[in-house]
Amino acid sequence: MGSEARKRSREKLREQREKEKRAAKRRRTLIVVGAAAAVVLLVVGIGYAVMTSDRSEGYDGPLAEQTLQDDGSVVMAEPDTTAPVVEVYADYQCPACRQFEHFSGDVLKEQAASGAAIVHYRPVSIFAQQPVPISSNSLRAGAAARAAADYGVFVEYNDTLFENQPTETKDGFTVDELKQWFRDTGASDEDARAFDDRVEGEAEIVKEFTEDYLPALTADAVDQIGQENIGTMVLSDLISWGAGNGHDPSFLDGTYTGEIIEATGKAYTRYSGANEFRATPSVYINGELLDGNTAMTARGLSDAIADAGDGKVSTRPKDVDGGGDAEENP
Numbered sequence: 001m002g003s004e005a006r007k008r009s010r011e012k013l014r015e016q017r018e019k020e021k022r023a024a025k026r027r028r029t030l031i032v033v034g035a036a037a038a039v040v041l042l043v044v045g046i047g048y049a050v051m052t053s054d055r056s057e058g059y060d061g062p063l064a065e066q067t068l069q070d071d072g073s074v075v076m077a078e079p080d081t082t083a084p085v086v087e088v089y090a091d092y093q094c095p096a097c098r099q100f101e102h103f104s105g106d107v108l109k110e111q112a113a114s115g116a117a118i119v120h121y122r123p124v125s126i127f128a129q130q131p132v133p134i135s136s137n138s139l140r141a142g143a144a145a146r147a148a149a150d151y152g153v154f155v156e157y158n159d160t161l162f163e164n165q166p167t168e169t170k171d172g173f174t175v176d177e178l179k180q181w182f183r184d185t186g187a188s189d190e191d192a193r194a195f196d197d198r199v200e201g202e203a204e205i206v207k208e209f210t211e212d213y214l215p216a217l218t219a220d221a222v223d224q225i226g227q228e229n230i231g232t233m234v235l236s237d238l239i240s241w242g243a244g245n246g247h248d249p250s251f252l253d254g255t256y257t258g259e260i261i262e263a264t265g266k267a268y269t270r271y272s273g274a275n276e277f278r279a280t281p282s283v284y285i286n287g288e289l290l291d292g293n294t295a296m297t298a299r300g301l302s303d304a305i306a307d308a309g310d311g312k313v314s315t316r317p318k319d320v321d322g323g324g325d326a327e328e329n330p
Contacts, residue, residue: 085311092141236265286311
């Protein structure tokens with residue numbers, strides 16, 4: 001064999017060895033990745049099993065009485081009940097709120113029906129300043145839930161809204177859907193027509209607010225007081241600033257859209273320190289904020305209610321002694 005032939009032979013042998021090394025490396029990588037994936041699947045599977053094993057088995061019994069409050073919130077409790085007060089702050093566009101309802105919603109219904117708890121639903125819209133459609137979805141749903149409360153079916157409607165929550169980038173909670181879901185509660189034709197009128201009107205208010213009013217207000221505020229200052233203001237405060245600076249918010253007067261914006265602003269100032277309201281869902285028992293692990297599991301929430309003393313609702317039923325004039329706890 002000549003020198004040139006030997007050289008070609010050595011080169012082929014070297015290439016073959018390199019191929020074998022690369023193949024062996026790929027096999028090792030696939031083994032490691034496969035093992036890691038198996039571990040991840042095992043952990044996820046265990047986590048899901050733990051969560052589902054610690055969720056409510058479901059509650060199909062009767063609901064406790066629902067009472068609309070002077071600020072638009074809803075209290076669910078048996079008459080004359082003395083028990084811990086569980087306040088639930090949720091945004092209908094919030095995925096974590098949907099998860100809370102999935103794992104703990106039935107616990108609240110059962111606890112209220114048994115007289116073990118007074119459940120105070122406080123819908124808010126933490127996404128009202130976000131771009132459309134997340135802002136408009138949030139506000140439309142909140143206003144519709146408030147309208148459903150006028151007919152004593154807030155809790156049923158609340159469940160349906162979370163079951164049909166759209167993704168953050170998708171238009172959802174359409175007017176037609178909101179109307180149909182109210183009819184699904186067994187509403188009379190008369191109530192359905194009145195609900196339709198309200199939801200249609202609120203949808204127009206939401207459109208004006210999210211597409212015209214708020215963008216113009218925000219742009220002007222950035223120019224005059226700066227983005228840093230805006231970042232320290234809740235939306236209701238920004239609206240108040242705008243009222244004195246050429247941005248008339250009177251179109252929100254008497255609307256459920258305006259009511260939920262105001263309720264959200266109050267949530268941020270109602271609590272302080274460790275109990276400060278920061279996000280949704282926020283669940284309080286007698287004014288004390290629960291940690292996420294406790295609130296998001298059936299066992300944790302049930303135990304927290306059982307360990308708490310009696311609480312006091314800080315609002316009054318609407319139209320009682322004039323309604324709408326009750327002072328809330330700070």
